[in-house]
Amino acid sequence: MVTRLPVEVWFHTNPAASDTNFEAALLNLLPAKTLILLDRGFYHFHFLQQLINQEINFITRLKAKASIKYLKIFSYDHSVKDRLIQLGTVRRGAPVLTLRLIEIKVGKTSYSYITSVLDPQILPPYVVADLYRRRWRVEEAFYTVKRLLGLSYLWTGSINGIKLQVWATELFYAVLVDLGDAVADELSLPFDRISLEMIFRGLYHFSVVTVEMTSSTWISN
Numbered sequence: 676m677v678t679r680l681p682v683e684v685w686f687h688t689n690p691a692a693s694d695t696n697f698e699a700a701l702l703n704l705l706p707a708k709t710l711i712l713l714d715r716g717f718y719h720f721h722f723l724q725q726l727i728n729q730e731i732n733f734i735t736r737l738k739a740k741a742s743i744k745y746l747k748i749f750s751y752d753h754s755v756k757d758r759l760i761q762l763g764t765v766r767r768g769a770p771v772l773t774l775r776l777i778e779i780k781v782g783k784t785s786y787s788y789i790t791s792v793l794d795p796q797i798l799p800p801y802v803v804a805d806l807y808r809r810r811w812r813v814e815e816a817f818y819t820v821k822r823l824l825g826l827s828y829l830w831t832g833s834i835n836g837i838k839l840q841v842w843a844t845e846l847f848y849a850v851l852v853d854l855g856d857a858v859a860d861e862l863s864l865p866f867d868r869i870s871l872e873m874i875f876r877g878l879y880h881f882s883v884v885t886v887e888m889t890s891s892t893w894i895s896n
């Protein structure tokens with residue numbers, strides 16, 4: 676979330692493969708004491724229990740109609756409810772998870788999060804909500820790579836060609852992010868204030884101006 680750069684790029688030949696196909700690879704990649712943000716595509720208890728067993732903490736959204744048993748209240752008022760819960764039942768062999776449930780009300784809208792970090796002093800309720808809100812940066816990165824850099828269209832049907840396109844696009848995306856970071860430093864602005872799309876679209880004009888200046892310099896010399 677800080678760098679907006681991918682930690683790992685995985686490829687699956689099945690275009691209908693879901694996120695859960697990469698769970699084993701994710702468990703092998705993440706070291707203990709990592710905090711990850713999960714969308715609800717990873718919401719099943721065996722996987723969440725595996726994360727807990729490997730000391731990998733997570734934040735995700737609570738699904739509707741979840742089976743909850745309340746164990747302890749950490750804080751409880753109109754805008755914030757932070758409680759220790761047991762989530763799930765023993766049906767179908769699924770584990771029962773001990774988690775924190777954080778419910779935050781913003782205006783008339785309520786948001787419910789669950790996390791395996793059980794100590795509110797380590798991860799306060801509003802930090803949970805703020806971190807999960809920043810998960811949208813992952814979607815922004817996908818949007819930039821697919822729509823702005825053209826990865827939503829494949830140039831070839833061969834597996835090797837697709838891998839080359841994915842790899843080249845990710846490399847260019849990393850360069851674009853690095854350039855955006857440099858622009859942010861030059862302007863003394865937070866990186867969030869920098870539009871990668873505007874930088875990308877400005878590269879053509881910058882290159883044209885650079886070529887014209889080079890030509891003028893060469894002629895004058």
